[in-house]
Amino acid sequence: MPDTAPLRLAAITVYGDRAAAALQQVTSLLDSAGIAVEETQELLALIQAGAIEGAQGDVLELAEHPPENSTAPAVQGWVDAVQAAAAELTHLADRTLTRARPAARPAAPPTPPASTLPTLIDEAPQEQSEQVLAAAERIFAELTGRSDYSREASLETLAVVLTAVAAEDQAGYITQLEDFATRNRDRLTELYRKYGPGGELARLERSGLIEQPESIVICERLDAAPMLLQGVWEGELEESTLERFTQLWKFGCNTSRGAQPVKAR
Incomplete structure (x- = not known):
């Protein structure tokens, strides 16, 4: 059976190039519509983080499907590896939002437009x-x-x-x-x-x-x-x-x- 890994890696590169072009196009369109750059950056970061979270769910499902005929230690290793990969995806999502938020919240922000984003709280009464x-x-x-x-x-x-x-x-x-x-x-x-x-x-x-x-x-x-x-x-x-x-x-x-x-x- 031929090794398809090089083809898959090439596809990832293509997707990455298309994503970069799409982000640039969306940013340009929102800028033309009068949306602040800071808000655009945060919205795109939220979309990216959400996509990563969705990928995390797909990765975690792999824990239930170890390679056939695996020994008990191999199954445990498989599960540990899947969970480690899923945890790293969470950190990637967090870093995506962290990089966007400083630009989205300057020291003296202008009056923000109406937003459908949820308002977070620091403490529950x-x-x-x-x-x-x-x-x-x-x-x-x-x-x-x-x-x-x-x-x-x-x-x-x-x-x-x-x-x-x-x-x-x-x-x-x-x-x-x-x-x-x-x-x-x-x-x-x-x-x-x-x-x-x-x-x-x-x-x-x-x-x-x-x-x-x-x-x-x-x-x-x-x-x-x-x-x-x-x-x-x-x-x-x-x-x-x-x-x-x-x-x-x-x-x-x-x-x-x-x-x-x-x-x-």
Whole structure:
């Protein structure tokens, strides 16, 4: 069988050249339409970062398809390599946005035009954390029948996780969370049944999040804004905890996820 690697590499070069030309054309068109250069740079960076995040999902799916007839050590090596590649894609997406943001936010910015981009928050109000936790507790109790968890730990985690909800969505977030739980009830039930305390695969769950009601909020954010969730989590909470829980939610259940509403962030 001929080696197709040189052809694939040549195709990558062609795609790169076409992408550079397309970026130049889009920049020129937006400039002609009166869009500020800074805003154009940030919009293009967001599109690029989103494409990288989509590629990360495709890469992670490879973890479930190791080469045929692989030994157990080889399978584990395959999974580790796939996860390492996926993690690097996340860092690439973050760097793409970081490079664009300094130019997009000068010291004395002009009055920005109306934008559909979400408004990020630095801190979730205590009252909001309390109300979201109360909703998560109700859902968690319905799905698991459990109430033996650390409410203090839940509030500490939600104080971070809720900063991954745009300011525009904060007021209606409880409804958004309840809708998510309704759409994904079967998948959530499977998640807790398999990996929760006493579950058939509980020994594989090592993050501790699945024992807490805020895990429902984390599942919702993993579906709606995974990159934003990871960004606010880093440096605030144990990163490996989120990584392990993400694997369970994305790849540990056979039940399909509910359709994501178009307007959800």
